[in-house]
Amino acid sequence: MPALDGGICRVKLARGELSAAQALAIADTIDEHACGIADITNRANLQLRGVKRGHEEPLIAALLRAGLGPSGSQDNMHAFADDVRNVMVSPTAGRDAGAMIDTSAIADDILARLQSDKRFTALSPKFALLLDGGERLAMLDHPHDIWFSAARDPRRDDVLFAFGLAGCPPVAEKHAGAVAAVAASNVAALTYALVHTFLDLAAPEHTRMRDLLAVHSVERVLTHVESKTGIALLRDASIERWRRAPADPSLRLGAHRQRDERRSHVGGQPVLGRMNSATLRGLARLVKDNDGATLRMTPWQSVLLTDIDSAYIAATLQALEALGLACNARDPLTRVIACAGSTGCAKSLADAKADAMKLAAHLPAHANAQVHLSGCPRSCAAAHRAPYTLLAVAPGRYDLYHTRDPRDPTGFGRCLARGLTIDEAAGMLSHAARPPIPPFDEPSDA
Known part of the structure; x- marks a missing residue:
């Protein structure tokens, strides 16, 4: 879409993750077809700025060749809209020592379902979902249309997911609580049913879940969902009283031990969330130099490298700082x-x-x-x-x-x-x- 400094191309990243090859592809693409700038968004995606007039189609084609679009889009660049891929997870999903469950597979299942149903192209590009595994590093303050948050099952020693509509996981008592809970195995199917329910009940002017809840009760929405799925929802006082443990956003900066106790995730903040092609190439080198590492964007507009061996933490931090990233929370x-x-x-x-x-x-x-x-x-x-x-x-x-x-x-x-x-x-x-x-x-x- 157009802007004062040229076109804007938004790239939605599955679980905020970017491979080394994809980072290099973006660097080459923005140098050739844009102004060499990529901004990290507050949903852990990328926004490429300054796209040159007449370069829109080759830019999109290059991104799709790098696997930076919905499934099946590599063969047909207009096959399916990218707008539905709004599932946010913690940047430390699968690595966080405080997590109750690794949400990666569930997130992938949800993304696959969203991309497989063309009806979902009717959703607003801002219709958003949160999948929270209980990580210590988590963005809990963004309001979402649908949110899921890991909780201990009060009936047995297991993990289920509390969920809510048009809001955030509750941390303090004054925050609205969960509306129900569901087994982890049913989260993806319930998400699919909730999105269909929204489209079934929403009027044309209802673009977000909050708009729907202004005219339909939560009870009406859940009744509709249960009639479509048969999934048993846990709805009792223990779920209403449930509160999510506070998160610690400072863990996105510096080095912190992962759940395996052997490796760490290392993070830094690009200035105002903005990276140039040289920064992307430098981050790609760090991923390649650290065997098994992954590169993830965060909703604080920062970057995180996972699975860094203890012997390479100091060198990785030095490399991030040399690229112009702030790695200390005391940096304004x-x-x-x-x-x-x-x-x-x-x-x-x-x-x-x-x-x-x-x-x-x-x-x-x-x-x-x-x-x-x-x-x-x-x-x-x-x-x-x-x-x-x-x-x-x-x-x-x-x-x-x-x-x-x-x-x-x-x-x-x-x-x-x-x-x-x-x-x-x-x-x-x-x-x-x-x-x-x-x-x-x-x-x-x-």
Whole structure:
């Protein structure tokens, strides 16, 4: 689709994963057909910017040849829409020491079902699903149309999945709880039935699950699902009271031991989630140099390398830093996110990317709350509400908002000041973002 800086091509990655060959293919493609830039999105996908006029078809063909499209699309580039592949898992799925279950196979099953039914092309490109295995590293604050989260079965020593509609897994008591639970073996089939139920009941103007729930009760939706599948749903007080353990987003940075206790995952943050072709080639080399490693994008717009042997952790961290990635949570660039800004988007009132760089340079290490710079009220760079938001009102001028609940989807929070310059905003944030305000991206009960 068009933008000020050229065309935009979104590449949806299955489970956020990118092979070394695919990373190299993207690097070559954006050098030849675009401006050499790839942004990591807040759903752990990629967005290729600056696609040159007349280069759209060869760019898409090159990506499909690299296996970066839906199943079957390599033979027919218009065979099936990419929009339905919105299943988000933890970037440490299958590796996280805190997980109750490896969600990889279930996620693959869900993706296969979504891609096999052409009816699902009617879904909004933003219709999103979360599959949470209970990992310590997990994005819990993005609202999803359907979410599943691993939980202990209160009836026996086993894992089942609590699930909910139009929201997030509950961490604090004030968050809406799960509507029911289902056996792990039935998650993919239930997802398929839930999506069909949405399409059965939704009016043309209903694009998201929240729209459907405004006119149909949860009970109506679940009754419809049960009639289609015969899957037994667990619905009792224990599921309603269930709360998900808090996650720790800082685990996306640096090196952390995996569940096998022998290897580690190592992560770093590209500046404002943006990579160039040289960065992609460098990441591909790291995957090749570490036997068995995988490269994964994260919903914090960072990258993660899994299965790094202990002997190579220091060298891998040094290589990431040499590529310009921040690997330490004390680096202010790990706590600032920004939209494309006025250089890439006609709706943006300010150059949010450049202003975010300037802001990060002025933030001390103790200002540890996440700050989101948005060029307009659409909040494209953040699917949740960051603790602090700078909303552009003019070039170089922002209103500052604060919310202590990053899950609040209703607005940016309370306005603290209007029309600030970046220097003025940095001064306020340096003073305000001290403890006891919760640190970056951690859910708060306050």
